[in-house]
Amino acid sequence: MSTSTLATRAAQATPAPIAQRMRGLSDRAIAWLFIAPTMLLLLAINIFPLIWTVRLSFTNFRANRPIAEVANIGIDHYVSILTDPDIWGPMQATAHFLFWTITLQTLIGFALAYLIDRKFRGHGFWTTLILIPMMLSPAVVGNFWAFLYQPQIGLFNYVVSFFTGIPPSSFEMLGSVKLAPWAIVIVDTWMWTPYVMLICLAGLRSIPDYIYEAAEVDRASSWRQFWSITLPMVLPFIMLAVLFRGIENFKMFDLVNLLTNGGPGSTTEVVSITLKREAFEKWRTGYSSALAIILFVAVFGLANIYVKALNAVKNR
Amino acid sequence: MKGISTAHSVVEPTAMAKTIAMVVVVLYALITLVPLGWILLTSIKSPPDSISYPPKVLFEPSIEGYCNLFTTRSRQTEEYIKSLPPADSACERSARANSMVVVSRSNYLPRFVNSLIVAIGSTVLSVGLGVMAAYAFSRFKVPGKDDLMFFILSTRMMPPIAVAIPIYLMYRELGLSDTKLGMILLYSAVNVSLAVWLLKGFIDEIPREYEEAAMVDGYTRLQAFRKVVLPQATTGIVATAIFCLIFAWNEYAFAVLLTSGEAQTAPPFIPIIIGEGGQDWPAVAAGTTLFLIPILVFTVLLRKHLLRGITFGAVRK
Numbered sequence: 001m002s003t004s005t006l007a008t009r010a011a012q013a014t015p016a017p018i019a020q021r022m023r024g025l026s027d028r029a030i031a032w033l034f035i036a037p038t039m040l041l042l043l044a045i046n047i048f049p050l051i052w053t054v055r056l057s058f059t060n061f062r063a064n065r066p067i068a069e070v071a072n073i074g075i076d077h078y079v080s081i082l083t084d085p086d087i088w089g090p091m092q093a094t095a096h097f098l099f100w101t102i103t104l105q106t107l108i109g110f111a112l113a114y115l116i117d118r119k120f121r122g123h124g125f126w127t128t129l130i131l132i133p134m135m136l137s138p139a140v141v142g143n144f145w146a147f148l149y150q151p152q153i154g155l156f157n158y159v160v161s162f163f164t165g166i167p168p169s170s171f172e173m174l175g176s177v178k179l180a181p182w183a184i185v186i187v188d189t190w191m192w193t194p195y196v197m198l199i200c201l202a203g204l205r206s207i208p209d210y211i212y213e214a215a216e217v218d219r220a221s222s223w224r225q226f227w228s229i230t231l232p233m234v235l236p237f238i239m240l241a242v243l244f245r246g247i248e249n250f251k252m253f254d255l256v257n258l259l260t261n262g263g264p265g266s267t268t269e270v271v272s273i274t275l276k277r278e279a280f281e282k283w284r285t286g287y288s289s290a291l292a293i294i295l296f297v298a299v300f301g302l303a304n305i306y307v308k309a310l311n312a313v314k315n316r
Numbered sequence: 317m318k319g320i321s322t323a324h325s326v327v328e329p330t331a332m333a334k335t336i337a338m339v340v341v342v343l344y345a346l347i348t349l350v351p352l353g354w355i356l357l358t359s360i361k362s363p364p365d366s367i368s369y370p371p372k373v374l375f376e377p378s379i380e381g382y383c384n385l386f387t388t389r390s391r392q393t394e395e396y397i398k399s400l401p402p403a404d405s406a407c408e409r410s411a412r413a414n415s416m417v418v419v420s421r422s423n424y425l426p427r428f429v430n431s432l433i434v435a436i437g438s439t440v441l442s443v444g445l446g447v448m449a450a451y452a453f454s455r456f457k458v459p460g461k462d463d464l465m466f467f468i469l470s471t472r473m474m475p476p477i478a479v480a481i482p483i484y485l486m487y488r489e490l491g492l493s494d495t496k497l498g499m500i501l502l503y504s505a506v507n508v509s510l511a512v513w514l515l516k517g518f519i520d521e522i523p524r525e526y527e528e529a530a531m532v533d534g535y536t537r538l539q540a541f542r543k544v545v546l547p548q549a550t551t552g553i554v555a556t557a558i559f560c561l562i563f564a565w566n567e568y569a570f571a572v573l574l575t576s577g578e579a580q581t582a583p584p585f586i587p588i589i590i591g592e593g594g595q596d597w598p599a600v601a602a603g604t605t606l607f608l609i610p611i612l613v614f615t616v617l618l619r620k621h622l623l624r625g626i627t628f629g630a631v632r633k
Binding site for chain 1: 329333334335336337338340341342344345348349350351352354355358366367368369370371445446448449451452453456457458464466467468469470471473474475476477478479480481482483484485486501502504505508509512536537538562565566567568569571572573583584586587595597600601604607608611612614615616619622623626627628630631
């Protein structure tokens, strides 16, 4: 047969480890071959656009005037954003949203996880049911909550009036300056409390029984056990959940866009909504690029902390 | 009897504590599901019933919502409707009862199909790329590994709106705006970070000895990857794929900014289903219900891996 060529005979004579390295690709080549496509995709769809944004942020380019002369205007956009008192409106709206959603979700989420960890009969089934809201599309969630919030016909107003006696048409959750910021907090809490709950539950389950048994031997009260065992041991998990929700809600767009679109006026205009208005409604591409970069730097900072927290939890 | 059987452990909650916990958790679950139940009910109401006050809990079920979701109708005179041959479908009958006739199919089905194509396409691409990169990160000494992994994760942290501006411009130049291919590439780029992180965790759990044994038996590295590692990682790959599917299926921000016609997916379409004289709530509810069903199925399937998925593999039960 043609297989007994010089090459095959040479191969048979070569010691095994070297032969192994000769056959196929080297590990090094495989490593790069396997990583390169992912990197290429990320460079093309994430990094290249990001660099483009940076470039645009120094110009007065407008996407709806593609053939107009583009002028370099240096850091003017950055200066005007950071010195513009109007930017504090969206910042405050974002801060209000961020603070209340995270507080409520952490409290309710932890409480639920604690109760589920009592391991009553059927807790697995009920946990799965509770998880459903966070799996849904924010698009449809925002949309059907807008329906529930309708004055007169909406279920939410009706339930509130049923319990408080306030006429259901006397208040508008989405249309009133006072209530709209709370309307979006309620929806986000409804949707994302399960997320915090799930992570807290993992934290509670990671505490070994023998620690409680030892505390019991030492006659520590259950109140004491909660504060000096349960809470400190779950804390890294809570931090993880808070950071993740923080990053997500800092860039919150979908729910708010569907519920209020920043309104009434600009009471619920969180930063992402400002960005959308500037970029896709006023077409101030250069200005919105600068705002996007500022937002990105902030998120990136948070992400950095987040990854450190991830590793801390992982290495426990 | 129960009290006795649980008394052996000091850490086992008392029967009383369990009952209280159960009552609270069950109450929370039921309350939290009310909005979903309400949408399901609204989808089988007639349009007048859906906007009646007080809200109706008991009503005569109607298929109008589902009919209106899939068809477009036009108002006609009584004489014209009488001159037509008898209605051949339930939807035609319900339209005629409101002195309308069915004109054509609506855009819901094409949007739903777009969602399917974009979700499946991007999942295949991101899991395919992800499993390769994850294997390389898990098994080889890659210079600057931690930095690369962080870089991959950080791309997911970008606010969608911030990236949407240049992507909008770039796609306009490349002729990718409002195309399914453009959306597939975009969602793959977002999902590949999750895929790499999750799959690296799953592959880390497969003992290296399996591949080493296979390689001693004469497999090349690539053969060992294909015939030993991939089969071992099946569960992880499936779980990761479902996470990617759910993300792409649910995504709204990019979809609403970058697609408007041809490639529009269901999430930006459902909120703009308009009937005569305002939003057609039963049709919107019907569209929502159909759109949510796959997600409910996936949630049940993913139960065990949910925690891992939402924390990028950091927390494993």
